[in-house]
Amino acid sequence: MPYIQNSDADRAAMLERIGLSSLQELFASIPEDVQLKELPAIADGLSESELQAHLAELGADNQPATGSCFLGGGFYDHTWPAIVDHLMQRSEFLTAYTPYQPECSQGTLQWIFEFQSMIAELTGCEVANASMYDGSSAAAEAVLMSMTQTRRKRVVISEGVHPETIETIRTYMHHMEAEIVIAPLDGGLTAWEGLINQDTASVLVQQPNFLGGVEELESLAAEAHAAGALAISSVYPVSMGLLKSPGAMGFDIVVGEGQSLGVPLGYGGPGFGFFAASSKAVRKLPGRLVGQSVDTKGRRAYTLAFQTREQHIRREKATSNICTNNSLIALRGCIHMAALGPEGLEEVAAVSRQRMLALVEALEQSGVPRAFPEAPFFNECAFRMENEDAVQQLKDSMLEQGLHGVLPLSRWFDNMDGIFTLACTEKVRPEDIHLLASLAASCQTQVPA
Amino acid sequence: MYLPPVNLLFEDSRPGRRCFRTTGADRTAATAGLPSSALRDTPPALPELGELDLLRHFTRLSQKNFGISVNFYPLGSCTMKYNPVVHEAIAAREEWSGLHPLQDEDTAQGALALMHDLARDLGELTGLPAVTLHPAAGAHGELTALMVLRAWLDQRGEHQRRKIMVPDSAHGTNPASCTLSGFSVVTVKSDDRGLCDLEDLAKHLGDDTAGLMITNPNTLGLFEDNIVEICKMVHDAGGKVYMDGANFNAIMGVARPGDFGIDMMHLNLHKTMSTPHGGGGPGSGPVCVTEELRTFLPAPQIVEEEGLYRLQTPEHSIGRMRAFHGNFLVLVRAYCYVRRLGAKGARRVAENAVLNANYLRVLVDKYWRVPYNRVCMHEFVARPTKAMRDAGIHTLDIAKRLIDCGYHPPTVYFPLVVHEAIMAEPTETESKETLDAFAETMIMIAEEAAAGDEKLHEAPVTMPVTRVDEARAVRDPQLCYRCGD
Structure with a gap:
């Protein structure tokens, strides 16, 4: 019996001690007519080696990128040092619960404190929490928090925010009498003109945006504040190696998806969301917070702080319903950031962008221009081909060469036929950039204009 | 073992120390074409350490944690069972961990097949065939289901149904999820058997009832034996019944919530399906509902057509609760677990979980007050006796003393309906000897407590720190290293 240690003899002795004669009697409180008469209709159990073989067979139907992965759209194929995977298998991290008993959880509590510190530094904010489910739900919680703080019910969201994040926010806010205003993209960047007013609870911008464009943030924060609204930014954390942090430009809340900080692509999860804000908002924050304190002997010690915001204490009056977050994955991010250090983060950001610059140049030479040439880009960029067929053809020919890439934007946006994005990380091989460019050149010539 | 204090990474940071390099960076070249106003002068001040010091830092921190291994x-209510190591090895393989969420469906058929089959099996185990694997954790699943309920009510034009009944023994996430989804909470009392009070429930049901959130087995470890009638009462009043599946380990393979009349429930894969808790996540909180409600489930569903799997948004979907397809690598581990168990193994889990809980209960019930001392499900609630309380000993002292004995304490001060509660859930993966040894310790502590032994107030003394001043962390908040400097 998998993973159950007791033998039949053990079970018999235990039943006797309880004063029962069969296992069935343990379930006497379940009405008999709703007890299963037969076993559930699921397949018979496998041995460990059969399981390995089965998963290998199933996994053979998947095609992870064998060459470079040029897909972006929120998840990026960065590398990480071996120390991350090594430490993740420390079972004291892996198999611990939420650190409600601080004395036997100082390991988890201290790394969360360090994680919060690094996220605060990265985003330019004063405080950060212990993690959220992902970047999209973190953005939704940020928008909700802005409505609570301002007591306003109108939010202005850039069309350049990840479409699945906007969908998540719409779901979270569906039942509220609140207004979501979408600030449109114009030339690959957000046009906010005339949309931020005295009823606005917050503005939400993504940096870089879903099309790869680097948005102008400083004036946006000022405009939001002038209207009494909060400024919220979702950021791609690797870009913080080169780009100014939203916090430094006056943003009130900075959230994001942490997957690019040492987390495998994992078909979209689990990554981790992060949530940072100014310290005056601490009592309104969703999720767990770890604080530094002392023990009874005055020694430094860490503990969960401000638990009275949370559901297990405040129940229906809690700031959020979040309980389990994505802690272990945030630990990956914590170790990864510490392994990089300031220079390492800058290097990853720089090489990722250098690859993107090389790709832009190579594609332009192949006759595939940037779709929005006026918009500055970071490591992801929108390109234009004649039509959707050409885009599909490029995608297919890349796949034949083991390259993943090409996100056709028509999936999410109107009037974007023939426009697609590609992203680069430091893992992208220069030879694959040239291969991609030559594939693009042949797709361009084969499709009649 | 002496575990010395571990400096913060920032304190051990020395300029120029490095663990991981990326070659070929050229800041000037890299910033070409970016407006200077968008660029920072210096990178974020992350700590700078060499690889060995970094490895020691985190290894030493890990040694300061208790964990199942x-x-x-x-x-209690957390189902801290063994997390099979083979699942970790499988989930780390490139064919699962290397998939990009936006790659085409035909290049991820194995992943979609796995999700499809896992959803099918969870539907079979719960008797609720329409399953979404999208939610990231249990509370996220609750919120998802309540939004499904709301969509169902809205479709029927029943906008006045905005009250959700929640028993007083429920997890805190239940009422919090109600508020977040725009429902108001009506608390239903427990009766003297520790179960949902039917008379009190009947009093609250009416035209404004949206539904009931019930945990079954409940947080006292007791099966709500009136569950069929409870579901009928709520249905007759025009509402739906949601079951918090946190305690599904007790009944897996034995009974199916769908057969009780439950309309919706979530499962915590990080509890019942053995995926690691990771110090607080990642979890996964699939929601299982009746066929009637399938059309409202969040995007995406996995459908099979002619041997091909693809992602599909249900017609009246509530939308997305997060990006992409759920905590996929958690789903891989859960799938492995279900495949290893098979139907027989699933039932064995429940049988042995309930057996272990009852065995532990009878070993300690002469020494501790067990308020509902009858055959329980997968967990039971105890509390200090009057003699212990008279001696000035509280549940917190018991918990801390257990830490000194090498045990992670049971859940304490929950459920709220039992004063000074101690909720113990041993799970099926523990051996008889482990339970015997733990019971002996509990009996020893009972004697110490009744005698008012100072040890209990001082505990823990064997850990890297003694009791931590939680009030100070709020009074004088320090939430990061040199915050705001």
């Missing part, structure tokens, strides 16, 4: 961890 080292300690018995009978944390």
